Amino acid sequence: MIALRNAAHVVGSYAITFAAIAVYTWNLLRRARKAARQVPVEDRPWT
Amino acid sequence: MNHFGPTSTRFTRALGVATILGLGWLAVFGLLLSPDDVVQGSYARLLYIHVPSAWLAYLAFGVTGLASGAYLWPRTRSMQWDRIAGASAEVGVLFMALALVTGSLWGKVTWGTYWTWDSRLTTTAFLFVTYIGYLAVRDLGGSHEQRARRSAVLALLAVLEVPLVHFSVSWWRPLHQAETIERGGLKGLMLFSFFVGMIAFTLLYVWLVMHRQRLMMLNDMIDDSGLDRALAERRNEVAP
Amino acid sequence: MLSVWAISRLVAGKDLRVEWRSRVVSNQVVPFAALMMVMFAFALDSDSVLKRVAPGLVWLAAMFSLLVIVQRAFAVETADGALDALRVAGVRGAGIFVGKALALAAQLAVLELILLGAAIVLYDTHLVGSGIALLACTYLTATLGLSFVGTLYGGLAAGAKGRETLLPLLMLPVAAPVLIGATRATEAALGTAGATTSDGWPWIGLLALFAVAFGIGGTLAFGSLIDE
Numbered sequence: 001m002i003a004l005r006n007a008a009h010v011v012g013s014y015a016i017t018f019a020a021i022a023v024y025t026w027n028l029l030r031r032a033r034k035a036a037r038q039v040p041v042e043d044r045p046w047t
Numbered sequence: 048m049n050h051f052g053p054t055s056t057r058f059t060r061a062l063g064v065a066t067i068l069g070l071g072w073l074a075v076f077g078l079l080l081s082p083d084d085v086v087q088g089s090y091a092r093l094l095y096i097h098v099p100s101a102w103l104a105y106l107a108f109g110v111t112g113l114a115s116g117a118y119l120w121p122r123t124r125s126m127q128w129d130r131i132a133g134a135s136a137e138v139g140v141l142f143m144a145l146a147l148v149t150g151s152l153w154g155k156v157t158w159g160t161y162w163t164w165d166s167r168l169t170t171t172a173f174l175f176v177t178y179i180g181y182l183a184v185r186d187l188g189g190s191h192e193q194r195a196r197r198s199a200v201l202a203l204l205a206v207l208e209v210p211l212v213h214f215s216v217s218w219w220r221p222l223h224q225a226e227t228i229e230r231g232g233l234k235g236l237m238l239f240s241f242f243v244g245m246i247a248f249t250l251l252y253v254w255l256v257m258h259r260q261r262l263m264m265l266n267d268m269i270d271d272s273g274l275d276r277a278l279a280e281r282r283n284e285v286a287p
Numbered sequence: 288m289l290s291v292w293a294i295s296r297l298v299a300g301k302d303l304r305v306e307w308r309s310r311v312v313s314n315q316v317v318p319f320a321a322l323m324m325v326m327f328a329f330a331l332d333s334d335s336v337l338k339r340v341a342p343g344l345v346w347l348a349a350m351f352s353l354l355v356i357v358q359r360a361f362a363v364e365t366a367d368g369a370l371d372a373l374r375v376a377g378v379r380g381a382g383i384f385v386g387k388a389l390a391l392a393a394q395l396a397v398l399e400l401i402l403l404g405a406a407i408v409l410y411d412t413h414l415v416g417s418g419i420a421l422l423a424c425t426y427l428t429a430t431l432g433l434s435f436v437g438t439l440y441g442g443l444a445a446g447a448k449g450r451e452t453l454l455p456l457l458m459l460p461v462a463a464p465v466l467i468g469a470t471r472a473t474e475a476a477l478g479t480a481g482a483t484t485s486d487g488w489p490w491i492g493l494l495a496l497f498a499v500a501f502g503i504g505g506t507l508a509f510g511s512l513i514d515e
Contacts, residue, residue, distance in 0.1 A: 013149040017096045029052040035265040036053035173460045180457040200508045208461045215464035
């Protein structure tokens with residue numbers, strides 16, 4: 001287990017990394033949902 | 048209808064689940080299970096996220112360069128390459144920022160300083176700034192073809208820039224930080240988890256780029272249809 | 288159809304004529320550069336430090352002035368759609384690139400000589416006889432390299448109206464090797480901090496490589512960057 005005096009840098013780095021991934025992903029899906037309202041389903045080549 | 052959003056497919060959902068499993072293992076192992084390193088103690092745990100972030104960023108910028116080349120090559124020219132280049136650059140910038148932040152935190156606790164003028168660090172920082180500029184150029188507006196050509200040329204110029212920056216900095220400051228851990232310090236489950244991290248971040252990259260470039264495609268379509276609609280309205284105004 | 292070289296001579300001649308009549312560089316950019324040299328002295332506040340870093344300050348001031356000159360050089364082109372007119376007239380991008388870069392290099396060379404003079408006067412820098420050849424080569428290669436990069440990215444930023452703020456972000460990272468190389472070579476030529484002339488020549492190689500790489504890259508790429 002991590003000794004407490006060392007924890008800030010390690011836990012902080014993990015927190016920053018995973019938080020950034022989560023925020024970016026969430027933002028990406030949100031923007032996609034918004035944009036998709038204006039494009040009919042049959043026009044999306046991947047569906 | 049699926050609740051993972053309109054840009055997801057069965058493939059990206061499977062990919063997403065695998066990524067989440069990999070990242071979950073990485074967080075649990077890196078923070079809780081991993082034994083401390085002999086030299087660096089618990090700081091070695093930073094390896095599991097710092098190295099994959101840096102790897103992902105380099106991979107992303109490499110893909111941007113290749114996709115830009117494919118766009119400019121007349122026989123493979125397609126807007127698809129432009130979208131892949133742009134999506135990849137955006138994801139690359141995010142993870143390069145993460146690699147720089149986690150790297151300087153790591154540097155602070157092991158070398159005693161956030162930053163050293165090492166050629167690898169400095170080149171990385173320049174790559175970061177260069178691709179921020181690249182993203183700004185993508186947002187300049189104009190037609191999609193204009194955006195694609197401009198940014199593709201810029202990405203290839205970045206490929207020219209990087210070795211020049213790297214050589215000049217390494218001549219200027221020839222010292223290198225020894226890679227204490229990467230040289231054979233990892234064993235057993237630690238090495239396994241390191242590879243889990245690399246694979247999970249690579250899957251994450253693929254997932255993010257697929258979604259990002261589909262979003263870009265949606266936005267491009269909206270732009271185009273907006274233009275069509277405006278033209279149609281104009282025609283109706285003229286013809287009574 | 289004019290050759291690329293003939294076009295570039297015409298474009299360079301036109302740019303220098305515009306500058307000769309408007310005096311923007313001589314009346315605005317040169318005083319700005321001189322002011323920077325004075326401000327550096329305020330900021331660093333130590334004669335010995337100034338003498339040590341004088342070569343770097345000369346090139347730093349040159350790079351910031353370059354940003355201003357490049358913006359000016361392309362403001363002239365985009366103001367009345369002159370660049371578009373050239374393209375519509377079928378003038379090849381390569382010719383425009385080489386011409387504008389040469390005109391820029393000529394203006395920059397004059398400016399850099401003034402900056403070196405300012406360093407001699409203000410920072411107590413001395414020219415060394417044995418370093419003159421090295422200094423001349425540094426000036427030639429670094430000026431060409433900076434001009435090629437400046438023209439290339441200036442053209443890119445000029446295509447987007449109202450986004451001139453983009454130029455420093457795009458250009459400075461690319462020009463960084465010139466700052467490193469030219470500063471080290473100038474230190475060697477002036478004997479700053481015990482550097483010897485032989486330390487400087489490898490940097491000339493880097494500067495020359497840089498100028499050639501961006502000269503060729505710009506000649507190939509410029510047309511598609513300014514195309515509408």
